[in-house]
Amino acid sequence: MNDWDRIGPQLAEATWDTLYMVGVSTVLTVLIGVPLGVLLTITAPGALSPSPAVHRVLGLLVNLGRSLPFIILLVLVAPITRGIVGTTIGSTATIVPLTIGAVPFLARLVESSLREVGPGKVEATLAMGARRRDVVRTVLLPEALPSLVAGITVTVVALISYSAMAGAIGGGGLGDFAIRYGYQQFRTDITVATVVLLLVVVQVLQWAGDRWARRLAHV
């Protein structure tokens, strides 16, 4: 059991893989999920740019993504992953299902954040002669920013848990490591070590996200 000098670097590499997968998919999720959340919000009935058809279709897509268990989604999107990355194994390949799984999640969080922005602020800005995109850019997003940061933090934490799950089908990272060494080789100490590492990563991210959100809030 005194093989930690061999396992240690591998654990460090697995941690790096997890951070890489989660980092890249967070960026992609924000890039896709925030605009999607904005669209969901402004196309709602009585909102800035009501469009029942668009709203319904987007809502359906988001609900579909949200209702699928992630492990099923992993398998379902495998052909898409192969098309984009060329393989379904490894941490780079895992970024695709992670992003597809997290986008609907974040889009709903963004929607509820933007809905919290007082309609009076929107009205006041329209009264200044603003265009609708000005309202999104100068009112909805900046006013909801603290809440958006909190939502992104929750999404990152969810991504870490998804990434560990992806390990079950060869996705790389800490989840993969815990299954191959801890579970399949009956090494409870390795399982515990990965759990502790995951816990530390989640704690640090949540703490940083909370701090950032608090700094942005001026109310």
Added chain:
Amino acid sequence: MIELRDVRKVFPARRGAAEVVAVDGVSLSVADGEFAGVVGPSGSGKSTLVRLVNLLERPTSGQVVVDGQVLTDLDDDGVRRARRAVGMVFQHFNLLDSRTAAGNVEHPLELAGIGKAERRRRVADLLDLVGLADRHASRPAQLSGGQKQRVAIARALAARPKVLLCDEATSALDPASTAGVLDLLRQVRADLGLTVLLITHEMAVVRAVCDSAVLLDRGRVVDGGPLTEVLTRPHSPLAAQLLPAPAVAGARGDLVRVTVTEAAPEGRVLRVLAGELGLDVEVVGGSVETVAGRRFGRLLLSVTGGDGRLDAALQRLRDGGSLVERATPGDEPPPLGAHDEPDGAAPDRLVVPHLLDAPEVQR
């Protein structure tokens, strides 16, 4: 400067709610530089009416004209440009929490595409104008209600509008802040030559700042005109709201209603009745206030010992310019706001097309 021509706004029926006629054929005009008020009970359509002026609500029918431009004929782009000439102030300020006081004032200037140096200069001037130069870096959360409304007024004036709309601008403020904000509105109106349309349910606000007012009830204008004229008009429902007539019921003796104006002060009435005729005169109720900068009031006198001389004396007073009449219980205008009565009992529609028909209105 502002003209509404037979404007209707109907909100279509939605799930569980019937169609609502919020504004029902309103015509009114506000002259250049006028400070006009719209009053009425809650649900009378005031807030919808003010939103029709800058087309935040599109009218179902009728025309909206601001500064000679028919806004209802413009496309979305034209409406947006026209809105820059109309500032708006709200009950709940509607400042952005993510921006400082200066940032909020800068917002409309950014939207108008004005360069940074020019924006900075104008923001400093505007904060100075509203007396908040030292609070430019404060967030709305760090400001009092009165200060927030001052920032909102600075923001509304930033794009140099010709018209300022105030939607219950003082209704969320304490009396001291209300007085301060009203002083500021009066000052900017005079300094910048603005036309102001103010919506309120507080009659004290109208008395303090307005030149003219209309009374809205169930989406219709039921009374209106220059305040100096409205208040001397007998049985005007708007005058009854602005200066409630003292209750007649329960008073004894011969009752005389006196309308007090600067041209017809109450002193002469009292002198004739009590001094010359030697009658017993008591003031049963009433008040005298400053309205549109002038003294106005309504008093109810109880006169005893008249022995038939009272009517002749009142006629003599009237001939001399005093506004006096006999009062009997039940002859006051009915109060507004009792909206559950059948529609047939609604007062006949009275259109007041021009608020400034009377010549003696102060500007």
